[in-house]
Amino acid sequence: MIERLFELVNADAALVRRGRFLTTDFLVEVGDEPFHISVQDGRIASVTRGPAAARPWRFAIRASAEAWREFWQPVPRPGYHDLFALTRFGHARIEGDLLPLMANLRYVKEVLETPRRLARSA
Amino acid sequence: MAARIEPIAGRYVHLTLGGRHCRVYFEEAGGGIPLLCLHTAGSDGRQFRHLMNDAAVTDHFRVIAFDLPWHGKSTPPVGWENEEYRLTTAAYVEAVMAFSRALDLDRPVVMGCSMGGRIVLQLALDHAADLGAVIGLEAADHQTPWYDTEWLHRPDVHGGEVCAALVSGLVGAPAPHEHRWETLWGYMQSGPGVFKGDLYFYRVDSDFRDRVAGIDTRACPVHLLTGSYDFSCTPEDTLRTAAKIKGTEAAIMEGLGHFPMSEDPARFREYILPVLDKIRAARSTA
Numbered sequence: 001m002i003e004r005l006f007e008l009v010n011a012d013a014a015l016v017r018r019g020r021f022l023t024t025d026f027l028v029e030v031g032d033e034p035f036h037i038s039v040q041d042g043r044i045a046s047v048t049r050g051p052a053a054a055r056p057w058r059f060a061i062r063a064s065a066e067a068w069r070e071f072w073q074p075v076p077r078p079g080y081h082d083l084f085a086l087t088r089f090g091h092a093r094i095e096g097d098l099l100p101l102m103a104n105l106r107y108v109k110e111v112l113e114t115p116r117r118l119a120r121s122a
Numbered sequence: 123m124a125a126r127i128e129p130i131a132g133r134y135v136h137l138t139l140g141g142r143h144c145r146v147y148f149e150e151a152g153g154g155i156p157l158l159c160l161h162t163a164g165s166d167g168r169q170f171r172h173l174m175n176d177a178a179v180t181d182h183f184r185v186i187a188f189d190l191p192w193h194g195k196s197t198p199p200v201g202w203e204n205e206e207y208r209l210t211t212a213a214y215v216e217a218v219m220a221f222s223r224a225l226d227l228d229r230p231v232v233m234g235c236s237m238g239g240r241i242v243l244q245l246a247l248d249h250a251a252d253l254g255a256v257i258g259l260e261a262a263d264h265q266t267p268w269y270d271t272e273w274l275h276r277p278d279v280h281g282g283e284v285c286a287a288l289v290s291g292l293v294g295a296p297a298p299h300e301h302r303w304e305t306l307w308g309y310m311q312s313g314p315g316v317f318k319g320d321l322y323f324y325r326v327d328s329d330f331r332d333r334v335a336g337i338d339t340r341a342c343p344v345h346l347l348t349g350s351y352d353f354s355c356t357p358e359d360t361l362r363t364a365a366k367i368k369g370t371e372a373a374i375m376e377g378l379g380h381f382p383m384s385e386d387p388a389r390f391r392e393y394i395l396p397v398l399d400k401i402r403a404a405r406s407t408a
Binding site: 076078103 | 268269273278279280283284286287288290291292294295296350351353
């Protein structure tokens with residue numbers, strides 16, 4: 001699912017515009033699998049799967065594959081419906097430099113939620 | 123064709139709160155038992171506009187919502203520019219009771235949401251004889267903080283954007299798109315530091331865990347309603363609180379989040395109308 005961010009986000013002009021002041025690299029872990037997300041002016045420049053040793057990131061969001069699967073349901077159940085709901089109930093952890101995340105919180109949350117659209121249209 | 127004009131009327135009332143002059147905005151609609159509505163932290167009385175347009179409510183209740191000073195169309199007191207806004211339990215109780223007295227409300231039913239839901243518990247403790255009943259929406263005697271409020275007021279993060287983005291997840295997942303975003307618009311419009319200042323009450327100055335058992339629901343009935351998607355005031359928080367207050371009626375609202383009256387008005391009325399009917403029936407036989 002997370003690999004699809006490249007096409008899902010970049011095809012959404014409003015979402016790209018929302019992130020236009022953000023250029024950063026962040027890490028999303030789906031279980032044991034790390035994905036490096038590179039953002040350039042609100043566009044997803046790349047999604048790189050794999051350990052990529054010593055690759056830097058500003059902030060990381062880590063959750064189990066099961067938690068992400070629940071999060072990406074078209075209408076997720078309570079507790080799995082929001083990034084901070086995940087952290088509140090211990091399903092996810094956020095680490096690193098939170099400033100780029102919080103300054104662009106609506107954008108980052110909506111980027112992470114884009115895979116829900118795949119389930120809706122399936 | 124005549125334009126659609128809503129029955130809601132807005133006016134200003136002047137109050138002295140904390141020894142200072144305050145110009146307070148309120149809206150009202152309907153007639154009957156006063157139903158005084160308290161908005162959430164960092165928002166304002168517009169959250170109750172759907173209730174004020176619902177004849178099933180306004181045929182029997184005079185629905186009134188005021189904006190706390192610093193919120194909505196109420197101005198902050200003179201000198202605000204050099205202060206850090208911080209709401210306390212004492213100041214909040216004073217504001218609600220002063221407003222009620224200023225409008226000469228006869229034993230109003232006080233319904234508050236979130237921090238408004240928290241304060242109705244203190245109101246039921248302190249002013250049971252002056253109130254008809256209290257309804258706590260997303261209410262509990264205490265919450266475990268789930269983020270650092272410092273993010274809400276700093277120069278390198280836009281306050282309106284981050285306040286709305288933080289609370290966006292508190293809206294229930296099934297909420298209609300239009301109402302979800304209108305609810306969040308309220309958060310985007312809050313003054314700098316106002317949401318954070320409200321959370322001083324909510325996070326720091328309102329641990330009621332040792333007090334709520336003292337509420338006498340025979341003197342002031344207590345109704346608690348919380349949405350299943352609320353992870354700020356969780357259903358467990360509300361049910362724990364209800365279990366401590368003998369005679370409390372509590373229910374979990376499926377599919378709703380932290381802003382039931384504004385995020386999904388149609389679903390909310392299914393839960394609130396029976397509560398209002400019960401209050402009305404009890405009042406007519408009293």
